Amino acid sequence: MQQITLTKKTIDHSDTGRFSFSFFCDRCGKEWVSQEKEFSQGGFTVVESDEALKLLWAHEHRTAFDEASLDARMQFNRCPKCDRWVCDNCFCIERKTGGLCVDCC
Numbered sequence: 001m002q003q004i005t006l007t008k009k010t011i012d013h014s015d016t017g018r019f020s021f022s023f024f025c026d027r028c029g030k031e032w033v034s035q036e037k038e039f040s041q042g043g044f045t046v047v048e049s050d051e052a053l054k055l056l057w058a059h060e061h062r063t064a065f066d067e068a069s070l071d072a073r074m075q076f077n078r079c080p081k082c083d084r085w086v087c088d089n090c091f092c093i094e095r096k097t098g099g100l101c102v103d104c105c
Contacts, residue, residue, distance in 0.1 A: 006069045007076065007085045016057070019064035023072040026084035027101055032075045034068035079104055 009024040013033075020036045039060055041053070076085040079101035086101045093099045 006072050012065075014061055014064070019061055019068075021065060021068045021072075023068075023076070023085075025076065025087040025090055027086045027090040027103065030087045030089065032072060032087075034064075034071055037064045037067070077101075 005023070007023045008026050009029070011022040011024075013020040013022065017039050018036050019039065021034045023032050023034075024030065037060075039057060041056060072085075076087060077091040077099060078085050079091070080098070081100050081104040084101055090102050091099055092102055092105045094105065
């Protein structure tokens with residue numbers, strides 16, 4: 001199942017032992033990398049089945065991605081006019097609109 005990303009470009013750096021994601025400004029491409037999160041294996045020291053391990057990994061990956069997306073919302077601003085998520089450098093605050101990306105100002 002493909003997850004909906006906050007920014008148009010997102011890279012998944014996750015592997016079998018950790019989860020990490022990069023989100024990029026929709027305007028300039030500035031990268032923000034989420035904090036790494038370890039795969040807990042559900043707290044088990046030994047998992048009996050490969051299928052169970054895959055299911056645990058998928059669940060924790062989905063959760064880690066959702067948490068990283070929430071954190072990314074604090075790093076980017078959504079332009080209400082063009083709907084892009086941009087970094088602070090690509091966002092201008094205005095009294096009338098509350099703020100727009102620099103292309104829409």
